[in-house]
Amino acid sequence: MDMLLKLNDVGLIYKTDNSSINVLQDISFVLKYKQTLAIIGESGSGKTSLIMLIGGLERNTSGKIYFLNHELSNLNEDKISEIRKKNIGIVFQSFYLVPNYTALENVCLTLEINRIKNPIKKGKEILDRFGLSKRLTHYPSQLSGGEQQRVAIARSVVMKPKLILADEPTGNLDSENSEIISNMLFEYVNEESASLILVTHDQNLAKRTQKIIKIKDGTIVK
16 A cells, blocks of 8 residues: 555644634545645645644544554554654754754754664764754754754654655745755655655745645635
């Protein structure tokens, strides 16, 4: 079977004391192994919430999400976390680097949490792959925005995940760095035969993927 991810009529409702908000409703699509997919839509349409559901960082209110033949809603938090750590890399618009860790330490932290042997060697290899071999000992405050995002991407893919979730990965970057980051991300996906779900406002970036889904008011626009 070549299906990596499947969503069936997925919905998400945020409940408050006095009301409930339908964030997502009736979301259905399939992502195959090695496939790239862009999710586009206006701010507030539910794109990031969808990424959070797929990554197991939020629980869907209705419908079913299947990843690697696991139905995520049937799993406890520990099992979801274990699947995510080994199989999903997440890249956010904000870099979320540990400020008092060097570039190398930020990447090695992921390897150490997963008890991977030779974390320093592997960390250096992935940072070199993203053109940061001369920035290993620099702290985030000593790196440009583009360099910080490269560290964040390196950290997210160092475990060689089957699925990469990228939420506006170029949103905080200028046009030159946006192109550099985009090229590096797609090169990695192609070379490692990974799948990619990309949330973006950039139509040109979206067109680089094999499939585009548009979300409006929490639903997929046909």
